[in-house]
Amino acid sequence: MPASPCVVPDSIPHPYSIHEVECRVKTHDRVNGEYRRLVLSAPRSVLDCEPGQFFHLLCPQTEGFQPYLRRPMSIYSYDRIRGELSFLYKVAGTGTGALASLQPGEHLNIVGPLGRGFEIRREWRRPLLVARGVGLATLAPLASECARLGRPLTAICSARSPDLVMSTDLFRSFGAEVITVADAEGNSDVGSLTPLIEGLIRTRGIDAFFTCGSTRLMRMLQVIGSRHGIGGQVAVEQHMACGIGMCQACVRPFLRDGGAVNLRVCREGPVFDLHEVL
Amino acid sequence: MPASPCVVPDSIPHPYSIHEVECRVKTHDRVNGEYRRLVLSAPRSVLDCEPGQFFHLLCPQTEGFQPYLRRPMSIYSYDRIRGELSFLYKVAGTGTGALASLQPGEHLNIVGPLGRGFEIRREWRRPLLVARGVGLATLAPLASECARLGRPLTAICSARSPDLVMSTDLFRSFGAEVITVADAEGNSDVGSLTPLIEGLIRTRGIDAFFTCGSTRLMRMLQVIGSRHGIGGQVAVEQHMACGIGMCQACVRPFLRDGGAVNLRVCREGPVFDLHEVL
Amino acid sequence: MADLRTTIGGLTLKNPIMPASGTFSEELTEVFDLDCLGALVTKTITRGKRSGNPVPRVCEVNGAMLNSIGIPSKGVSWFLQNTLPLYRDYEAPLVISISANTADEFARFAEEVSVPGVAAIEVNISCPNIEDDGKAFAMRPGATGDVIRRMRSATHLPLWAKLSPNTGEVVEVAQAAEEAGADALITANTMLAMAIDSRTGRARLGNIMGGLSGPALKPITLRMTYQCARAVSIPVIGCGGISTVDDVIEYLVAGARAIQVGTATFISPSTMPRLIRELDEVLDARGLRSVDALIGTVDVTDEAVVVAECVR
Amino acid sequence: MADLRTTIGGLTLKNPIMPASGTFSEELTEVFDLDCLGALVTKTITRGKRSGNPVPRVCEVNGAMLNSIGIPSKGVSWFLQNTLPLYRDYEAPLVISISANTADEFARFAEEVSVPGVAAIEVNISCPNIEDDGKAFAMRPGATGDVIRRMRSATHLPLWAKLSPNTGEVVEVAQAAEEAGADALITANTMLAMAIDSRTGRARLGNIMGGLSGPALKPITLRMTYQCARAVSIPVIGCGGISTVDDVIEYLVAGARAIQVGTATFISPSTMPRLIRELDEVLDARGLRSVDALIGTVDVTDEAVVVAECVR
Ligand SMILES: Cc1cc2nc3c(=O)[nH]c(=O)nc-3n(C[C@H](O)[C@H](O)[C@H](O)COP(=O)(O)OP(=O)(O)OC[C@H]3O[C@@H](n4cnc5c(N)ncnc54)[C@H](O)[C@@H]3O)c2cc1C
Ligand SMILES: Cc1cc2nc3c(=O)[nH]c(=O)nc-3n(C[C@H](O)[C@H](O)[C@H](O)COP(=O)(O)OP(=O)(O)OC[C@H]3O[C@@H](n4cnc5c(N)ncnc54)[C@H](O)[C@@H]3O)c2cc1C
């Protein structure tokens, strides 16, 4: 009797879609005072990703930080040809604090790809991306996908101060028209953004919203969307344990079929229909 | 009201005899396949040691080993002038496994000096040291002290094989006559050692035994000592938690005033009268 | 290759490794072939629909976690229609964990889930007994015996009673379950605990208190496993903080005939297949031919120096 | 500098930090000036002589320890003659922890130690009650109330009852102690646990089972502190796994009026003075003028997204 027929070494391709792999750190840089970009060398098996999906990271144990649970992190970029996977993250607490200590050449254990990513529906021809803070990380691969699908793209990037607005060059490289706003400049509040976006709907014919990183902006887009009959998608966050749908830790209430249902952010999300988020 | 009048920074000399200090690792070398020598740069406050005393080491947390309790370790040498403290240890398990990863320049937190060391009584003029394995570490500073007090010294060093017999040069440098025995050579058992030692009593006038590292050798010396009216001392080991006398973890039974009493190895020991160990 | 089989009541498992309730679901099929497991154990279900507790439902503490998921459930008919068929093609026996508010409801529920495809019923008695002031059934031998007895006459499926570390009467509860006809015991569920964010002063779970699981729980549930394995003659299944093959061995040595892996699967979803492989390797390395050779072999003789009888 | 004073029953402590019984003795005078502490608490003593348990008496588990020291004791007269005088010159109040086998013996013992120099009696009711099948007093409200009531009429000293995490009736035991006249509660003693050496199959304590202490215990005893602080009006003293100032704050926020430091002193003998200094610093940094401003402030309101009431 073979003792454990199921144990397929990860080096051999197997038919399972979620993988636990050790990845070597290629580069790990500060993007600005708060954010870091982590580039991993990743096997082909985990690079069948979609924009909006995430990985669950086993942050290292350090002298100062001993995280126990994994930490969810959106895919910032994935490149099958170069065998690269990257994350853009903000140092927030124990887990990301430990993550920040990783040096090139060291290894990181990741599980993924996980969750349901963005869907660019056929009828959505002129998408508007509205990102705040770390939401930029989540929307970056979507911008790349829009470029690939030949959708002219407009992106509003918001942050506390102009120097914290990231990745605008990356967005421009995907052909996006980029508008940056910042709290410090007084143009990032709902009162300023609403007329700006309604202007874009008129001038650019925006017909879909994609957003991540701010509940306030999501609510604003829900209001504008209802007014103009525009749909879209949003990537949301929730505390997680398993990340793959087993534990029910990460539920939030959503509007489905006229009623409120609890859905798992890690499984039914993290991307949801803009108008179903309660 | 000053909030915490008692908190004397360790840089300021204070009247307490047990100190918790961070020491820098000067050197850390393999002595042979099993043993390592760790030399620390230590402040003057912890260098008022006696041979036979020990320190309680907070072994580091590593990827593979996460020790929680401290580990007791005999002083192998202390040098007030050079500000040095050293340990000779065998890699046994979690704690010593973690200890072995310490690199020069890194720090180790130690508490001590602890316990009651050896006493070289006035009437003990021709001591014999009998050490096995790591017991050599404990007896080394005693050899140095014998040299300082002008006691001609004989030392029997025992190990599994001749290449594991350590520190014989060190003992010789203290003027000791060194006899090495090894299991592999068939001359380290009680049957061979007893006549050897009784010979030394006759020829050298041995009048005191000091031993550490083997219960079997201790029992042998108790027997020989009783026969010839020779006293001595032994350093014993026991599992410890606090190391300073508070928790009662480290007790063993000893013969005192005609009855068995439990004494704390960390406080009343680790050095005890040869004939009182039960 | 050693014989990893173990027998729990009437059921022979091909190895002693299975998931703990609430830490496993069909989604794990996307990580490895579930058929390598000794058994499959579902999240606890209730007969009616329930929504579970407010978020945050999990938080981490010193090398362990707390959860207050509660028992969100889509109800029994949804389960029978939608979940059960998912497991039809696996040969690993399926164990259904169920919970109810009264002994009667437990019995009726047991009857309802006694359908083809279900190999055993795990009885989650850590839920409040509404007929006993909301005290969990598992807190008291009387309430536990009562539930198991009523279920026993309602189903012929093996009944596995899952004990709680929150009671002061572990052994009495275990014996009551055995006497009432349980076929196996699981030691144990989570321990009631709490965490506060020292910076904000907020309780870190939406439900304030929750269950401790993971490595910190192990010394407690290992002790319960030892206590129960000595006190009853039905098999005991160890559960609590298992993540390494050494943990598995310790539970087997303490007397467990099988073990459940919970939180460790969250940290590494491939924990269970790894443990099966490593257990096989350890048995081989020790020259043991079967798992049975380890079970209950804990050495408690006292070779150590005994302290002096009298202190002076 | 904030006001660190706290009041436990009739006793005002200059700060809320004190040692836990069994993890402190006069030897600590060689590490720092004991007078910086809020109080001094002795190892539990019994009236007669006792030798304690076989070795090994301690072992470590995942970031925590187990002990089965037992209660070696040199007896009451030795204590009064030899130990008590050692503390005469300290201004920090001395709390004597005592244990006995029957409620009567507890009462007689309390009377005997009600002498000048003793500021309060800590009642270690985690010991077996020989009149109740060896179940520890702290397991049951009845036995706990009984002990405290008899002691209450035997001494005028404040009585601090030390609760056990091993009972399923924490709140009931706490209320029984209060009703019987206890002046404060300590939450809590160690949790019964076990460790096995997976290599040798040997129990790692000479006594097989022992008490879990250290960081792994904290979520459990913090929960007990919260439960008890809400259920009684006498002060609660938190104890279990405290080693950082965040731990201290969490216990205060949960409702403790003081805290005890146990195992952490073994890991770093200067833990207590460090915690006193750091607590002062944290209060200052937060602009709080006293420890009182933190006590019982835990925020359990639910701002979080509440899950949908119904699952479909
Ligand atoms: C699907 C998803 C994608 C994400 N993508 C990114 C990203 O690309 N870049 C980025 O910087 N951040 C992202 N986040 C947020 C990121 O997971 C948290 O910042 C991180 O978990 C914080 O961990 P910590 O230990 O540093 O902080 P702590 O505050 O110490 O965390 C304590 C606990 O709370 C959890 N937690 C805290 N904040 C969050 C949060 N916002 N969401 C979920 N759990 C949280 C942690 O996972 C941990 O278990 C994402 C979150 C989710 C759910
Ligand atoms: C006073 C004293 C002086 C010592 N001096 C030396 C020395 O100079 N060189 C040296 O190599 N060793 C010495 N030892 C033994 C050394 O303390 C142990 O080898 C070490 O604690 C093993 O820890 P570990 O985690 O590597 O092993 P593990 O087996 O993983 O230890 C598990 C637990 O058991 C305890 N333990 C295991 N063996 C012993 C032991 N022999 N004595 C006490 N506790 C033990 C450990 O401290 C730990 O708490 C001394 C012991 C004592 C009591």
Ligand SMILES: Cc1cc2nc3c(=O)[nH]c(=O)nc-3n(C[C@H](O)[C@H](O)[C@H](O)COP(=O)(O)O)c2cc1C
């Ligand atoms: C998120 C989570 C959900 C759980 N849900 C259940 C449950 O529904 N029913 C049950 O009997 N036990 C449940 N448990 C307890 C586990 O089955 C297990 O008894 C416990 O976690 C201890 O094992 P571990 O330390 O390996 O996780 C749950 C545990 C966790 C962590």
Ligand SMILES: Cc1cc2nc3c(=O)[nH]c(=O)nc-3n(C[C@H](O)[C@H](O)[C@H](O)COP(=O)(O)O)c2cc1C
């Ligand atoms: C070695 C040791 C001995 C103990 N002895 C006693 C005792 O005699 N009486 C008592 O009430 N508690 C005793 N305890 C329990 C502690 O007082 C404390 O309640 C427990 O250790 C939890 O706190 P901690 O996690 O800070 O150690 C002892 C604990 C340890 C570790």
Ligand code: FES
């Ligand atoms: S994190 Fe476990 S179900 Fe989503």
Ligand code: FES
């Ligand atoms: S180790 Fe604590 S008394 Fe010796």
